[in-house]
Amino acid sequence: MNCDEFIKVWAGKLEPFAKVSPDKLHAESNEEAEACHHLQECRRCARKIDTFDFALNLIRDEIHKEPAAAFWHNLRAEIKKQLKPAPLRQRFFSRPIFSRPIFSRQWQPVWALVPVALVTLLLLTFFPLNLVTPSRPDNIFLMSGGIPGFEYEIDSENNLTNEDDANSEIIYAAIDNWADLLAETIEINSNS
Amino acid sequence: MKIRLWEKQRNLSATAPPPRPFRKVWGKIWLNSYKNFKRSSGQRRLGVIEAVMSDRELIEKFLDNDEDAFVGLMTKYQRLLFHTVKGVLLNNDEAQEITQEAFIRAFKKLKHLKDPDRFRSWLLRIALNLAYDRIKREADIIEFDDSFMSPTTDSEEKIIARDLAEKIKTIIGKLAPRQRMILSLHLFREMKPAEIAEILELNPATVRSNLHFAMKNLKETLHKQQVI
Ligand SMILES: [Zn+2]
Numbered sequence: 001m002n003c004d005e006f007i008k009v010w011a012g013k014l015e016p017f018a019k020v021s022p023d024k025l026h027a028e029s030n031e032e033a034e035a036c037h038h039l040q041e042c043r044r045c046a047r048k049i050d051t052f053d054f055a056l057n058l059i060r061d062e063i064h065k066e067p068a069a070a071f072w073h074n075l076r077a078e079i080k081k082q083l084k085p086a087p088l089r090q091r092f093f094s095r096p097i098f099s100r101p102i103f104s105r106q107w108q109p110v111w112a113l114v115p116v117a118l119v120t121l122l123l124l125t126f127f128p129l130n131l132v133t134p135s136r137p138d139n140i141f142l143m144s145g146g147i148p149g150f151e152y153e154i155d156s157e158n159n160l161t162n163e164d165d166a167n168s169e170i171i172y173a174a175i176d177n178w179a180d181l182l183a184e185t186i187e188i189n190s191n192s
Numbered sequence: 193m194k195i196r197l198w199e200k201q202r203n204l205s206a207t208a209p210p211p212r213p214f215r216k217v218w219g220k221i222w223l224n225s226y227k228n229f230k231r232s233s234g235q236r237r238l239g240v241i242e243a244v245m246s247d248r249e250l251i252e253k254f255l256d257n258d259e260d261a262f263v264g265l266m267t268k269y270q271r272l273l274f275h276t277v278k279g280v281l282l283n284n285d286e287a288q289e290i291t292q293e294a295f296i297r298a299f300k301k302l303k304h305l306k307d308p309d310r311f312r313s314w315l316l317r318i319a320l321n322l323a324y325d326r327i328k329r330e331a332d333i334i335e336f337d338d339s340f341m342s343p344t345t346d347s348e349e350k351i352i353a354r355d356l357a358e359k360i361k362t363i364i365g366k367l368a369p370r371q372r373m374i375l376s377l378h379l380f381r382e383m384k385p386a387e388i389a390e391i392l393e394l395n396p397a398t399v400r401s402n403l404h405f406a407m408k409n410l411k412e413t414l415h416k417q418q419v420i
Contacts, residue, residue: 007420011411014378014385014403048420052411054349055356056379063279063380075288076266079295
């Protein structure tokens, strides 16, 4: 077998020659056995095959090169961001209000406005506008050790000014879930 | 300013013990927040999750909106997916984009996965289908890394091998998309034809013949170019 013939046999092989065991080699065709024999004798062909395997290893190394540490973090963050459902508000407004002809019998988002408009009209009919507006305190205060219903005076820094309330404590609660906090306080008090 | 203590608060008699200070309450709230924070960070318990949980368990937890399961699945498969796709595309940026897209598609469709134990193959299939579409659309996306191409201190043998590697990449990039994908998985990810067939849901005989043809094509082209 000459070098060209050897390359032809080698080209059709999926496994490198080195991986073929001697036992299997006997079972292979004569051509395969001849190619193996040629490889043992011909240094030129042996070097070509070594270079080919070396080149494949270089590509494998390049493929498996570990990216920078931030890469995985950014990938994960981006996927997480894309998986998050759009906020309800955004989803509602992303729907066209007039998705169907306005007198269509099928449901469409614009219908949601009808009961809202009716209730608003009803409220405005029975209550003057200034009464509808609730009188909300600007600040919410939580207090411990005080007497329910008793009026306390506080200064601009939220300190109690009543002289005989040294044991009371007042906390300015600027959190959204202040009501939960109060309920929890009552529960603790009742347990104690 | 005058304030009136909330009327609905439980009446405290004069003999009742003084209520606990609010600081305890704040402490409790802070503790809960810290617990939630610890839970959402996920990273701390990751090693345990990966070691103990099967794909099926992780998927069940993920579908229950468990963030740890999301991190667990990502950590388990991100490298496999990225390097497999990179092996086919031979391009870092494209591989990153396809990996991201594949994960997003997989997580969105996860509830429809019939057999969670086959998650690995299913995920790879999603990614490889995306990669296939990509090389079908544009074959010439192979990148040439400068550090890979311009060695200055390497031996002559290595310089020849690097040159050959570039030629191999170019020839593979010109193969038909299916042959390119199958050959790349075999050569660079060292997958057996049976495994490739399972992942791509192809007949093993089809994979074997494609692989044989592609390999022959590559080696004969190199020989014709007198590189080998
Ligand atoms: Zn020879």
